[in-house]
Amino acid sequence: MTKYYGSSSRGLFSRRSAGAAALKGVSLAVGAGETLAVIGESGSGKSTLGRILLRLTPCTAGKVFFDGQDVLALSETDLRALRRRMNYIFQNPFGAVNRRHTIERVLASPLKAYGLYPDGARRERCEELLEMVHLSPALLDRFPHELSGGQLQRVVIARALATGPDFVVADEPTTGLDVITSAKLVELLKSLKAKLGLSLMFISHDLRTVAQIADRIVVMRKGEIVETGTCSDILANPQHPYTQKLIDSVPRLPESTRAVGSPAQVFATEERREEAGAAIDVAMSARGERTGEPTW
Ligand SMILES: Nc1ncnc2c1ncn2[C@@H]1O[C@H](COP(=O)(O)OP(=O)(O)O)[C@@H](O)[C@H]1O
Numbered sequence: 001m002t003k004y005y006g007s008s009s010r011g012l013f014s015r016r017s018a019g020a021a022a023l024k025g026v027s028l029a030v031g032a033g034e035t036l037a038v039i040g041e042s043g044s045g046k047s048t049l050g051r052i053l054l055r056l057t058p059c060t061a062g063k064v065f066f067d068g069q070d071v072l073a074l075s076e077t078d079l080r081a082l083r084r085r086m087n088y089i090f091q092n093p094f095g096a097v098n099r100r101h102t103i104e105r106v107l108a109s110p111l112k113a114y115g116l117y118p119d120g121a122r123r124e125r126c127e128e129l130l131e132m133v134h135l136s137p138a139l140l141d142r143f144p145h146e147l148s149g150g151q152l153q154r155v156v157i158a159r160a161l162a163t164g165p166d167f168v169v170a171d172e173p174t175t176g177l178d179v180i181t182s183a184k185l186v187e188l189l190k191s192l193k194a195k196l197g198l199s200l201m202f203i204s205h206d207l208r209t210v211a212q213i214a215d216r217i218v219v220m221r222k223g224e225i226v227e228t229g230t231c232s233d234i235l236a237n238p239q240h241p242y243t244q245k246l247i248d249s250v251p252r253l254p255e256s257t258r259a260v261g262s263p264a265q266v267f268a269t270e271e272r273r274e275e276a277g278a279a280i281d282v283a284m285s286a287r288g289e290r291t292g293e294p295t296w
């Protein structure tokens with residue numbers, strides 16, 4: 001895949017997009033049931049890559065295949081059918097939901113779009129989805145701003161899994177969360193992936209997070225893959241100086257995140273803390289880009 005942003009546009013991004021390619025001939029595969037982590041510093045092209053795979057942004061040149069289907073050549077109808085099987089979890093959950101919709105409506109929207117459950121059975125399915133991510137069904141009648149960033153990100157994860165996808169791209173899903181909540185969110189994703197038999201592309205700039213979940217790692221820099229290998233090989237024996245730099249820059253954890261309990265236990269504690277409201281989430285939603293709701 002090769003990607004130039006808006007080469008002919010005079011729009012908002014025309015100045016910064018003049019010249020450099022966001023992706024330069026990137027080629028990779030994600031195996032069935034595999035977690036492939038894509039790591040690299042900000043601006044290295046990770047989100048562009050993930051978005052192209054799901055046809056959320058056009059590709060300048062290249063091909064994408066999903067289960068034998070030529071994704072970039074699909075008709076809108078076939079693409080819609082495929083989107084049920086592929087989903088994207090955005091970095092900023094506050095930008096990924098409609099603030100005027102209740103959590104029930106947020107979760108029900110893909111179910112409705114694909115006619116997956118009859119009207120009377122949808123609420124129950126939404127309750128199940130919340131329980132799957134260790135959230136209380138009582139949240140169904142709340143609005144996004146009444147939830148913390150960690151809680152809302154779990155709602156977004158539940159929504160991404162609602163249609164029973166085979167492949168999910170999680171784009172820096174722990175941004176803005178504290179170290180423990182972040183570690184537990186990744187642990188949750190890992191267990192859901194195993195339980196549901198998903199293939200996962202996990203995008204991150206943080207090697208510590210990636211080490212928790214990846215089977216294989218692709219290291220990206222300035223739109224190119226500089227190194228790829230199994231998680232243990234890359235961590236133990238990085239070949240590229242850039243990968244070495246990423247490894248050296250990982251801060252040491254003050255305590256083992258495993259010792260603090262299971263995701264469900266930690267989330268329960270988090271929930272109590274969050275009753276008072278978490279300043280970090282406000283900062284995050286103010287900073288984060290609006291990614292918009294997915295189109296089903
Ligand atoms: N919508 C856009 N328009 C123009 N340039 C963009 C756009 N989105 C990303 N870019 C540019 O493409 C490059 C890769 O960005 P991105 O894929 O977001 O990287 P990452 O996710 O690794 O931070 C960057 O140089 C970024 O500035």
Ligand SMILES: [Mg+2]
Binds near residue numbers: 046047171
């Ligand atoms: Mg990104």
